[in-house]
Amino acid sequence: MRTIGLFLLVPWLAFALPQPVHASPQGSTLEKRIMSKILRALTPHRQRVRVYYYGGSTPAGLRNNDAILLTSQLADADVVVLGSTPPRTLLRKIRQPILVLEYGMLRHVSRAVGAYFWQKGRPNIIMIRSRLSRAGIRLPAEFDRYIENTLW
Amino acid sequence: MVNSNIRRGLLTILIFSSFGYGDEPLNLLLQRLGQEDAYYKKTVDESAGIVQVYTREDLDRMQAHTLKDVLKSIRFVSYEEGILGEAILATAGAFNPLSAMYRLYIDGHEVSSPIFGSAMYQFAEMDLGFVDHIEVYQGGNAIAFGNEPGMMTIRVYSKDPRREGGSTLSVRGDSLGGGSASLCLTGVDEEESYLAYLSGDLTRRDKVEAHGRSYSKDRNSMTFYGKYERTKRFRFVAAHFQNKKDAFLGIGMHQTPEGPNEITWRHSFVDLSWQLPYRTVFELSADYSRHRMQLDDPGGIRFPSPSFLFTHFDGEYAEEVYKASLKGDYDHRNGSLRWGVEGIEKRYSILHAYYDSVNLTDPEGPDRLSILSAYGEESWHLTPSDLLIGTLKVDHLRDNDRRDDTEHSLRLGWIHLFSINSSFKLFYNRTYLYPGFGYTSSYLKFAQGNPELESEHFQNVMGEWKYETGRSTLKIGVLRQEKNHAIVIDPQRKIYVNSPRHFSAGKVYLDYSYAFTPEHRIELEYYRGWFLQDLSAKSPLSGGYLRLYDTFGSWELYQELIYRQGYTFSLPSPIGTGSIEIHDGWDYTVALQWHPRHDLTLSLKGENLLNSTLRSPVFGLGATPVIDRKITLGVEYFF
Numbered sequence: 001m002r003t004i005g006l007f008l009l010v011p012w013l014a015f016a017l018p019q020p021v022h023a024s025p026q027g028s029t030l031e032k033r034i035m036s037k038i039l040r041a042l043t044p045h046r047q048r049v050r051v052y053y054y055g056g057s058t059p060a061g062l063r064n065n066d067a068i069l070l071t072s073q074l075a076d077a078d079v080v081v082l083g084s085t086p087p088r089t090l091l092r093k094i095r096q097p098i099l100v101l102e103y104g105m106l107r108h109v110s111r112a113v114g115a116y117f118w119q120k121g122r123p124n125i126i127m128i129r130s131r132l133s134r135a136g137i138r139l140p141a142e143f144d145r146y147i148e149n150t151l152w
Numbered sequence: 153m154v155n156s157n158i159r160r161g162l163l164t165i166l167i168f169s170s171f172g173y174g175d176e177p178l179n180l181l182l183q184r185l186g187q188e189d190a191y192y193k194k195t196v197d198e199s200a201g202i203v204q205v206y207t208r209e210d211l212d213r214m215q216a217h218t219l220k221d222v223l224k225s226i227r228f229v230s231y232e233e234g235i236l237g238e239a240i241l242a243t244a245g246a247f248n249p250l251s252a253m254y255r256l257y258i259d260g261h262e263v264s265s266p267i268f269g270s271a272m273y274q275f276a277e278m279d280l281g282f283v284d285h286i287e288v289y290q291g292g293n294a295i296a297f298g299n300e301p302g303m304m305t306i307r308v309y310s311k312d313p314r315r316e317g318g319s320t321l322s323v324r325g326d327s328l329g330g331g332s333a334s335l336c337l338t339g340v341d342e343e344e345s346y347l348a349y350l351s352g353d354l355t356r357r358d359k360v361e362a363h364g365r366s367y368s369k370d371r372n373s374m375t376f377y378g379k380y381e382r383t384k385r386f387r388f389v390a391a392h393f394q395n396k397k398d399a400f401l402g403i404g405m406h407q408t409p410e411g412p413n414e415i416t417w418r419h420s421f422v423d424l425s426w427q428l429p430y431r432t433v434f435e436l437s438a439d440y441s442r443h444r445m446q447l448d449d450p451g452g453i454r455f456p457s458p459s460f461l462f463t464h465f466d467g468e469y470a471e472e473v474y475k476a477s478l479k480g481d482y483d484h485r486n487g488s489l490r491w492g493v494e495g496i497e498k499r500y501s502i503l504h505a506y507y508d509s510v511n512l513t514d515p516e517g518p519d520r521l522s523i524l525s526a527y528g529e530e531s532w533h534l535t536p537s538d539l540l541i542g543t544l545k546v547d548h549l550r551d552n553d554r555r556d557d558t559e560h561s562l563r564l565g566w567i568h569l570f571s572i573n574s575s576f577k578l579f580y581n582r583t584y585l586y587p588g589f590g591y592t593s594s595y596l597k598f599a600q601g602n603p604e605l606e607s608e609h610f611q612n613v614m615g616e617w618k619y620e621t622g623r624s625t626l627k628i629g630v631l632r633q634e635k636n637h638a639i640v641i642d643p644q645r646k647i648y649v650n651s652p653r654h655f656s657a658g659k660v661y662l663d664y665s666y667a668f669t670p671e672h673r674i675e676l677e678y679y680r681g682w683f684l685q686d687l688s689a690k691s692p693l694s695g696g697y698l699r700l701y702d703t704f705g706s707w708e709l710y711q712e713l714i715y716r717q718g719y720t721f722s723l724p725s726p727i728g729t730g731s732i733e734i735h736d737g738w739d740y741t742v743a744l745q746w747h748p749r750h751d752l753t754l755s756l757k758g759e760n761l762l763n764s765t766l767r768s769p770v771f772g773l774g775a776t777p778v779i780d781r782k783i784t785l786g787v788e789y790f791f
């Protein structure tokens with residue numbers, strides 16, 4: 001046990017050193033392509049979609065994406081992407097189509113037209129028919145399998 | 153960096169499906185993202201050996217509820233059950249019930265049993281509800297995994313809360329009257345994440361009727377698994393597994409159990425790890441387990457030690473494992489260097505052992521073992537398409553009853569990329585298995601412990617060629633194994649001894665998968681083993697499987713047909729000698745899932761549908777099925 005104790009000393013000394021800052025994960029090319037497809041479908045007249053993002057660190061699919069221009073001004077955006085539920089004051093100001101990044105947020109953000117999220121280890125897309133109609137959005141045929149009539 | 157390039161290249165070959173690169177349909181992009189960004193891609197170590205991965209999608213589609221659902225089809229391995237209903241993993245042709253050659257890791261933490269050497273007795277039916285994926289390394293895994301070496305390593309990884317997107321509640325019931333309920337909670341924010349899993353399970357097995365009696369392998373179990381991570385710098389895991397099972401035939405001389413005939417296991421562990429500067433990781437862990445055997449047999453029970461006849465046994469044992477390790481890796485111009493040091497302390501004690509009214513609690517032989525280890529692994533990039541790997545691990549072992557031992561393990565590897573579609577791996581492995589307390593001390597068993605036992609020594613060479621053509625993957629592999637100092641039972645003295653014989657065996661396999669479309673996939677595997685001496689098979693020498701994965705909209709269908717070759721089992725057993733004829737085993741499973749909504753999954757699974765499943769040789773009963781014929785219905789709610 002004494003010898004094992006010596007093994008403990010070494011890491012404790014090392015632990016006292018300053019901690020490195022871990023880089024955030026590299027953005028996935030596929031994630032960018034999927035995000036571009038969804039956002040372009042929500043604003044078909046735009047080649048480069050201007051996106052206002054709210055909620056924590058910017059997701060990999062939105063960063064350094066040639067099809068997307070991130071804007072810090074809500075009024076300049078074509079689409080709003082929400083990573084977490086924003087305050088009511090901000091929600092009231094949003095006039096653009098909203099895409100949320102958590103399934104549960106579809107319930108809380110009643111104007112969100114759809115969600116792109118990871119669930120049970122797989123990436124998923126859901127678009128809500130009634131909300132798309134209300135926002136006047138007609139999605140390409142390849143989205144058909146992701147359109148649901150009701151949010152359960 | 154170069155090393156990581158070749159690993160990345162291999163990973164790309166592993167699952168990459170080329171359904172075009174242009175303006176791909178959204179469903180294909182999602183499928184590819186699910187595959188290429190899958191959690192296992194971050195954990196699997198292609199240079200660590202010949203690896204089979206059961207991905208999250210595979211496990212979901214298979215409806216693999218317990219580890220047994222995976223173990224039953226692993227290449228070269230046959231899942232069997234002994235007279236106490238305990239799991240036995242037999243490698244092609246061999247009989248190795250107490251073997252420490254199977255190592256099990258959960259999130260990098262090895263769960264082991266100081267008595268048995270391997271934790272498979274307890275964990276073979278582990279609940280998989282908290283598991284994301286499973287990696288199976290064969291033919292001598294990377295020594296750099298740490299801990300004691302093994303010949304087959306099963307690495308289980310829990311779900312990543314960041315990929316779960318919420319929590320799940322699931323309930324199942326089956327046609328044998330069994331059922332289970334589980335709750336998996338996850339939470340994430342910018343800095344932290346957690347996973348908490350709790351499940352309860354009542355497993356009801358087909359009773360075996362014989363000799364005017366009904367023998368049961370029913371089991372009740374409970375699982376808790378908790379994981380907390382903070383910005384990948386700190387991780388804390390706490391887990392508790394327990395199960396209580398009927399002891400099937402028991403251990404009586406005439407197999408006439410009456411009254412309490414059950415075995416209770418509890419295993420808990422905590423594991424803390426810190427990411428330190430210079431890519432080092434410090435890990436501390438502690439395992440504590442207790443198991444109690446209450447066995448009654450009015451017909452009488454007799455063991456080599458104590459040698460008197462008794463009818464009631466009540467024994468409780470405790471096992472402790474403490475571990476501290478520091479490991480790291482370092483990239484240099486032509487490759488990388490992994491290193492590590494670790495200390496392990498193992499203890500075992502008899503809390504009580506009543507042979508009728510006689511309580512014998514002083515174990516004969518060692519009950520404490522300390523292991524100090526150091527290892528290094530160099531991966532050297534010889535050319536842009538050739539990676540050479542060399543690993544050396546030195547262990548110093550000291551127990552409280554016998555001399556010190558110093559053992560070493562050596563591993564050499566070569567990975568060659570012929571092209572982006574084709575690769576070849578070759579590994580030479582030389583290692584040892586140190587006998588657990590179950591072999592060296594007076595733990596209750598059919599043979600007496602021998603503190604003078606030497607380690608078993610293994611050498612093996614394994615090669616695998618892989619060819620990928622977009623939709624299909626072909627793997628052909630060969631394994632040659634040599635074993636010295638094998639631990640066997642001396643039939644006259646009924647004591648464990650090292651065999652003077654040299655054992656060698658060969659194995660080959662062919663593995664093929666083809667994706668007709670992203671929704672329809674087929675997988676085939678066949679293996680065959682043989683002895684290089686005149687030995688009779690004591691488990692299936694060959695086997696394989698056929699798996700079909702189909703998706704029809706929101707329906708997912710999985711079909712699996714497992715084959716294990718028949719053989720004649722003959723061996724002196726504790727209750728006599730004889731032989732048992734085991735016919736070819738065909739286990740057919742169908743698993744159907746329906747996702748009517750994003751937050752709801754309904755499942756239906758039928759097992760052993762051909763009623764000609766894999767069987768174990770059990771003296772007194774003959775060929776006994778290890779997989780029950782049953783239908784399981786389940787519902788999972790996501791919130």
